[in-house]
Amino acid sequence: MKEILIATKNKGKAKDFESIFGPLGYTVKTLDDVASHLDVEETGSTFEENAILKAEALANELNTIVIADDSGLEVDALNGEPGIYSARYAGVAKSDEANMDKLLENLQGVEGAARSARFVCAIALATPGEATKTYRGTCEGEIATERKGEFGFGYDPIFWVPNQQKMMAELRPEEKAAISHRGAAIKKLRADWDGLN
Numbered sequence: 001m002k003e004i005l006i007a008t009k010n011k012g013k014a015k016d017f018e019s020i021f022g023p024l025g026y027t028v029k030t031l032d033d034v035a036s037h038l039d040v041e042e043t044g045s046t047f048e049e050n051a052i053l054k055a056e057a058l059a060n061e062l063n064t065i066v067i068a069d070d071s072g073l074e075v076d077a078l079n080g081e082p083g084i085y086s087a088r089y090a091g092v093a094k095s096d097e098a099n100m101d102k103l104l105e106n107l108q109g110v111e112g113a114a115r116s117a118r119f120v121c122a123i124a125l126a127t128p129g130e131a132t133k134t135y136r137g138t139c140e141g142e143i144a145t146e147r148k149g150e151f152g153f154g155y156d157p158i159f160w161v162p163n164q165q166k167m168m169a170e171l172r173p174e175e176k177a178a179i180s181h182r183g184a185a186i187k188k189l190r191a192d193w194d195g196l197n
């Protein structure tokens with residue numbers, strides 16, 4: 001059985017990876033499956049640095065190939081916030097609901113095209129004995145004023161995707177994978193990764 005190891009504790013993120021790697025014949029394993037005690041502090045100042053920290057921590061622990069994903073939302077009217085702090089925007093508790101509430105509140109009075117934003121995903125591929133590589137994908141959109149949709153995770157219910165005329169949370173997993181920041185980063189990873197077949 002082909003396995004792929006993602007250094008994440010986020011179940012929604014893991015599902016995004018499964019929707020792409022599952023059909024390719026891979027079983028996706030996460031931190032909770034292999035090293036749930038491992039808690040990596042995201043002390044980097046970029047998505048790439050944080051992805052590298054997470055991937056290398058688990059690769060060193062298990063001496064095997066590991067992928068990690070650090071991602072977030074850049075809102076133009078907020079000068080790129082919450083950015084790398086997206087998961088902890090409303091505090092350390094990491095609540096998607098509280099994070100969305102805070103974002104909607106901070107955008108009150110900002111209208112139309114001024115609510116532009118993008119999702120960013122940096123994926124790190126850590127291979128023992130080799131230099132870690134990174135791949136970035138983005139997805140342009142706008143922050144809606146209300147939640148809509150049942151799929152996805154995180155900020156998906158308030159992220160409007162103009163190209164689809166839908167909220168990200170209204171897209172089925174395979175639809176999201178085709179247009180998302182994570183899908184784009186994984187596409188670059190797959191094009192470059194010799195070990196993947």
Ligand SMILES: O=c1nc[nH]c2c1ncn2[C@H]1C[C@H](O)[C@@H](COP(=O)(O)OP(=O)(O)OP(=O)(O)O)O1
Binds near residue numbers: 007
């Ligand atoms: O496709 C997405 N759809 C909606 N929201 C998203 C997406 N991609 C990232 N996001 C948000 C969720 C979280 O607030 C932050 C990621 O933070 P990030 O540190 O990378 O992940 P995390 O702490 O949840 O899990 P972990 O570090 O264990 O992988 O950006």
Ligand SMILES: [Mg+2]
Binds near residue numbers: 087
């Ligand atoms: Mg995190």
